[in-house]
Amino acid sequence: MKRELFTTGSCLSKMFLILFLMISNYNAFSQTLYNEFHPGKIWKDDRGIHINAHGGGILFHKGTYYWFGEHKVAGELGNTAQVGVHCYASKDLYNWKDEGIALAVSDDLQSDITKGCVLERPKVVYNKKTKKFVMWFHLELKDKGYAAARAGVAVADHITGPYTFIKSYRPNPGSMPYYASGTPDSLKVNCEHPGNFSDEFFCRDLPGGQMARDMTVFVDDDGKAYHVFSSEENYTLDIAELNADYTGHTGKFIRVYVGFQTEAPALFKRKGKYYMIGSGCTGWAPNAARWFISDAIMGKWKYKGNPCIGEGSKLTYGGQSTHVLQVQGKKDSFIFMADKWAPKDAIDGRYLWLPIQFKGEDIEISWKDTWNLKDMKML
Ligand code: DGJ
Numbered sequence: 001m002k003r004e005l006f007t008t009g010s011c012l013s014k015m016f017l018i019l020f021l022m023i024s025n026y027n028a029f030s031q032t033l034y035n036e037f038h039p040g041k042i043w044k045d046d047r048g049i050h051i052n053a054h055g056g057g058i059l060f061h062k063g064t065y066y067w068f069g070e071h072k073v074a075g076e077l078g079n080t081a082q083v084g085v086h087c088y089a090s091k092d093l094y095n096w097k098d099e100g101i102a103l104a105v106s107d108d109l110q111s112d113i114t115k116g117c118v119l120e121r122p123k124v125v126y127n128k129k130t131k132k133f134v135m136w137f138h139l140e141l142k143d144k145g146y147a148a149a150r151a152g153v154a155v156a157d158h159i160t161g162p163y164t165f166i167k168s169y170r171p172n173p174g175s176m177p178y179y180a181s182g183t184p185d186s187l188k189v190n191c192e193h194p195g196n197f198s199d200e201f202f203c204r205d206l207p208g209g210q211m212a213r214d215m216t217v218f219v220d221d222d223g224k225a226y227h228v229f230s231s232e233e234n235y236t237l238d239i240a241e242l243n244a245d246y247t248g249h250t251g252k253f254i255r256v257y258v259g260f261q262t263e264a265p266a267l268f269k270r271k272g273k274y275y276m277i278g279s280g281c282t283g284w285a286p287n288a289a290r291w292f293i294s295d296a297i298m299g300k301w302k303y304k305g306n307p308c309i310g311e312g313s314k315l316t317y318g319g320q321s322t323h324v325l326q327v328q329g330k331k332d333s334f335i336f337m338a339d340k341w342a343p344k345d346a347i348d349g350r351y352l353w354l355p356i357q358f359k360g361e362d363i364e365i366s367w368k369d370t371w372n373l374k375d376m377k378m379l
Contacts, residue, residue: 339352
């Protein structure tokens with residue numbers, strides 16, 4: 001009898017063990033494994049939850065891609081930062097592991113990044129000299145709409161965080177733009193006689209620093225980093241040099257496409273040329289993308305029109321640029337990353353990733369329902 005009880009008990013505990021293992025592995029069993037991109041569709045992470053990294057960017061580090069973006073909550077409340085910056089990791093770009101919140105908003109009401117602020121378009125870069133990871137983002141102070149127009153910066157020793165918030169401010173107070181030698185005075189901003197709206201805003205903000213909204217960060221081959229942001233009430237884009245540790249501005253910057261309201265900048269470099277894709281300025285609603293090319297980061301950027309072609313191209317297929325990702329180990333392969341915003345239910349925002357095609361030095365983007373990295377042209 002004793003023996004029977006013992007046997008029954010052992011059977012039961014085995015069953016419980018199996019049940020426990022099945023429940024705890026449920027997510028592993030139910031995990032969607034991807035081998036292609038499905039632009040605009042729900043994209044589940046390793047826990048089966050739609051990836052929550054909006055307005056994001058990707059950093060490749062030691063064999064892994066890390067995707068950082070705005071963690072949005074449901075409803076319109078999600079248009080403000082209730083949680084912080086979310087990080088995911090992937091080896092193949094299709095399947096993403098949740099690495100948690102890299103930078104959390106603060107419970108301290110006095111903090112610039114207090115819960116309820118607006119914290120958008122975070123981008124992380126790695127500084128080889130300091131061995132720190134540096135995160136820049138667009139910050140709006142809580143309950144002040146989009147009036148603050150500040151750049152925020154945070155640093156971490158480990159790529160996934162936690163990131164420590166350092167400061168937020170308007171860049172380059174007191175600094176005039178950088179002009180290539182030979183630029184005629186008629187093309188330079190003149191605060192005695194501002195030539196247009198954008199110049200007026202520039203001159204207004206000169207003492208306290210320039211407005212900094214939609215943004216990205218670009219690290220050049222020589223290790224110099226640049227903060228690229230919509231400024232002057234969004235009328236102009238600034239490309240501004242960062243200091244050696246990437247946590248501040250040097251005061252050297254240029255103004256690009258003055259007066260034409262470019263948002264959502266994303267930069268990349270190919271065959272020695274600098275490329276930038278951006279958008280127009282229509283709130284959360286989509287508009288036509290635009291692209292630019294230049295021989296030098298602080299050089300003359302040439303406007304090249306809409307890179308998107310085909311159906312939906314006039315509205316960027318419903319999206320807005322956030323980053324261009326160079327695929328590692330594949331020469332000449334770049335992915336255009338865009339957000340399809342859902343301002344009524346922010347957490348439902350979707351990701352549009354599309355391959356960039358090159359025609360000589362020109363670029364084209366076209367819609368694809370599904371595609372994979374093998375489709376990318378290898379040169
Ligand atoms: C468009 C910007 O690109 C977004 O990041 C966000 O700031 C919305 N405008 C807010 O309307």
